Amino acid sequence: MTKTIQNDRTEIRLAGEGGQGMILAAIILAEAAAIYDGKNVTQTQVYGPEARGGASKAEVVISNGQIDHPEVINADVLVAMSQEACDKYAGNLKKGGLLIVDEEKVGRIPSNKAVKIPITQLAEARTGRTITANVVALGVLVGLTDVVSRMSIEKAVLARAPKGTEDMNRTALLAGFEAADMVKR
Amino acid sequence: MTVKLMQGNDAVGWGALAAGCRFYAGYPITPSTEVAEMLSRELPKVGGKFIQMEDEIASLAACIGASVGGLKSMTATSGPGFSLMQEHIGYAAMTEVPCVVVNVQRLGPSTGQPTSASQGDVMQARWGTHGDHPIIALCPTSVSQSFDLTVKAFNFSEKYRTPVILLLDEVIGHMREKFDMPDFDAIERVDRIATDVPPEWYKPYGDSLSDVPPMANFGDGYRYHITGLFHDPHGYPTQRLDEIDPWIKRVHRKIERNLHDIVLYEEDWDPTNKTVVVSYGASARSARHAVKLARQHRLKVGEITLLTIWPFAEEVIARMARTARRIIVPEMNLGQLALEVERVAGRSKVVRVNRANGEMVTPQEILDAIEGS
């Protein structure tokens, strides 16, 4: 049986290592969709017990309608920030789904259609901090997919940015948008 | 009203505050800790009290003590902590002291998998403490329902003078969804029935038309005795059969006579549905997804979502079973509530869809069960 259900259901998976901020990125994306775009969302995660290191996976499901099963069934978009994450989750992508990888961290890519962007490198180059890589990733993701509006994701990022880091986070997000626009061209 | 993205565990905390909870005692344990963190921050703001106890046994004891002092009280825990609390769930049932116990279920037995989801504590919620006793257990399926059912848990607890278990699972506890915080003043809050007789006439466990005797709080001028021993209407220990027997009947009756109030469920089925899915908690989300898929393929399938799992919703399940041929019960365990469904299913076939590996039952697995006749 093919899945014709809930055509506007978009499933996004963000995966990497613990400490890369993938769960926070998923929360921000979910807030952009729920609070600023007024859509329904579910945001879930799986992580190991340790606060740093280990595999980390966060998911966001976005829909105009009611969301029943809250987890990703077949991802429309996968952002892989580590080789392990790519190996583990690329196979679950929907046919024609979008794979975004951090070029520097993921060497073996299972698809020649993947979008390769040096996300962490970009973060360091533009903001001086690799810790903003998750925000760059959000910029790339939203820039390529429009799952939420650019304005909403910017509001969501700034609402979560610790005081004094707003500019740095805006810079990171814009770097992501730019990288996405380059790919689109 | 402001829309927020919120976790189920946080919604439990807000629901507790909305219900009038003013005391929380707990011990940190994944995946329930957010409830404690949230209430340690919020309770002092409203003059409430939070304490981190030395273990889960002490946590529920402190809740019962605080409730006897007049504060609506709650604790939250998971798996191993829930096991440790069992003796005091029985004490609260025996002494008829209101309290709410939140168990965010994780994969067990033992330490199991702290960050993985499970619905493995369904039977423990019913029978975890020794001896015959009534219990109420509620299972939310979403973040906003976590709020609503926490309020219900407090209201039932106060209204029926009984411990109420709020049985979340890791999926619901940690999931974030859009949540519209309601105005607390608009929320229906039930308080324990106070006594209006003079202290010398007060019988803490007797003389009530409703099977729920009025409750005086310690310090309010009604000196009486509370004990986990079987007790007479005055609260004094008894070994007399003519006092033990009425007690055990009354505490069961106070729940059984109020099933119409306590047993909450959502239903979407009709007698033409030969297949009906019965589910609760996070599994209900997968079930709904599967039922919608099936209906898109013109399969006539119904669904019942149990929000109250204890006492068991016998009436609706038995009524549905008169017309349904197959009842599908998806659970994140090896078939616990399915046993109850089977008990009342008559000649209908009960099909179990189970996972006990820390992951949700998938909609496809349920769909396969719906299709396979």
Next chain:
Amino acid sequence: MAQHEEHTAYEYLRPSKKFPNVWCSGCGIGVVMSALIRAIDNIGLEKDNVALVSGIGCTGRMPVYMDFNTMHTTHGRALAFATGLKIARPELKVITIMGDGDALAIGGNHFIHSARRNIGITAIVVNNNIYGMTGGQYSPTTPIGGRATTAPYGNIEPPMPICELAQAAGASYVARSTVYHAAELERYIEQAIRKDGFGLVEAVSYCHTGYGRLNKLGTAVDMMRALKETSMAQAAAQKLAPEERENKIVRGVLHDVERVEYTARYQQLIDQVQQSIGGR
């Protein structure tokens, strides 16, 4: 009857509760109960403002006879229940009554943490060196070599020093007396109740039915006499060499300091938080 009514204790006992009590005749627990009643009477506490919380065991049965807010809880957990009650109603005088097995074995964790928090609870531990109600098994305070139904060859575990444990954990008042020294016991209980923080009184008693019989220690009277003979005031004990002190019960106020009480500190926290958010 008339004679009973004149007795101070009568006012504090429950006339509707069926007596006699569960204790063996000659038991020391009754001495602790009357010392507690006199201590409360000396202070002049309103009965409505006193809560007695106990655990399980012979000693745990004490509150049911007394006309206060009384709560007979689970084995070992009296202090945990009392903690919740005290936090909910800081104005109540909350007194826990526990046995040695109750307070120190199954309830040991709650004992040290209640002392650490310095919560305003008075803890009375009646130490009879044995599990009496279950028939004479060895407890955390059974002396080495003492016989019990679960130590038929003599106990090999060293006893728990109750007072020293409470002091080390943070109690603000610690005292020890015996059921022979009823007036002294009354004084210590009164002082502990008057204390804002956590106060511990160890009431050394005996179990002639369980421990006494198994160890051939004679009648209740013999064991009461032994408390007189083997105990000594702290001042006298300090003059003895440590080895001479070894088998003596040292009586006295062993520790008395001022520390901020838990519920008072929590109220400060509430006030601070509410002030910082501008009241609500």
